[in-house]
Amino acid sequence: MFEKPFSQACENNKRPILAVLERAFANSKVVLEIGSGTGQHATFFAQHLGHLVWHTSDQVQYHQGINAYIDELSLTNIIRPRPLKVGEDSFPDIGADAFFSANTAHIMQKQEVMLLMHSISEQLPPGGVFCQYGPFTQNGKFNAKSNEEFHHSLLERGYGGYRDIDELREWAGLLSLAEVIDMPANNHMLIWKK
Numbered sequence: 397m398f399e400k401p402f403s404q405a406c407e408n409n410k411r412p413i414l415a416v417l418e419r420a421f422a423n424s425k426v427v428l429e430i431g432s433g434t435g436q437h438a439t440f441f442a443q444h445l446g447h448l449v450w451h452t453s454d455q456v457q458y459h460q461g462i463n464a465y466i467d468e469l470s471l472t473n474i475i476r477p478r479p480l481k482v483g484e485d486s487f488p489d490i491g492a493d494a495f496f497s498a499n500t501a502h503i504m505q506k507q508e509v510m511l512l513m514h515s516i517s518e519q520l521p522p523g524g525v526f527c528q529y530g531p532f533t534q535n536g537k538f539n540a541k542s543n544e545e546f547h548h549s550l551l552e553r554g555y556g557g558y559r560d561i562d563e564l565r566e567w568a569g570l571l572s573l574a575e576v577i578d579m580p581a582n583n584h585m586l587i588w589k590k
């Protein structure tokens with residue numbers, strides 16, 4: 397039997413993230429999530445942000461898990477995962493006026509993050525919002541020793557590692573960084589607006 401994936405981090409961060417999204421996505425209608433992972437975030441946010449249609453996406457090997465979370469609930473405002481690996485697949489044309497991505501920028505390769513920022517800048521309509529959550533460096537500095545250690549362990553394992561907020565700004569095209577919010581566990585929420 398298929399066992400649903402589970403992330404304790406998602407359980408810990410979903411309520412603080414929701415508190416930000418309630419405000420940041422107050423006027424949004426269609427959200428595309430990049431890298432939905434387990435599906436815990438998507439189902440929780442779709443449940444609590446009923447005014448939104450929440451589109452999930454990720455690499456295909458994650459789809460069974462995301463679908464398992466979706467199957468547990470009878471939500472009408474969540475869309476089953478699309479295959480979307482930034483760098484390989486093009487962004488779907490679904491009329492998204494908002495994007496969300498959590499804990500993806502330090503996993504992706506640098507080129508993929510550049511493309512992520514560029515593509516969202518291109519796809520969002522004026523007034524659109526991108527909420528980007530995760531650990532980042534600021535002015536080239538880690539905000540915790542544990543983050544620095546994790547960054548090095550990611551590089552050793554072939555992942556892209558932490559991105560600096562200034563670096564993201566350079567790649568963000570028509571997006572401007574409206575807010576940098578400190579989040580629990582030494583994470584940040586970056587709110588980008590077009």
Ligand SMILES: C[S@@+](CC[C@H](N)C(=O)[O-])C[C@H]1O[C@@H](n2cnc3c(N)ncnc32)[C@H](O)[C@@H]1O
Pocket residue numbers: 403406430431432433434437454455458480481482483497498499500503504505508
């Ligand atoms: C650490 S997990 C985070 C999952 C979830 N968003 C969360 O916060 O728990 C990293 C996610 O990034 C996705 N990912 C990595 N590279 C990607 C790429 N090039 N395009 C899209 N997603 C990617 C992985 O498939 C995975 O779901």
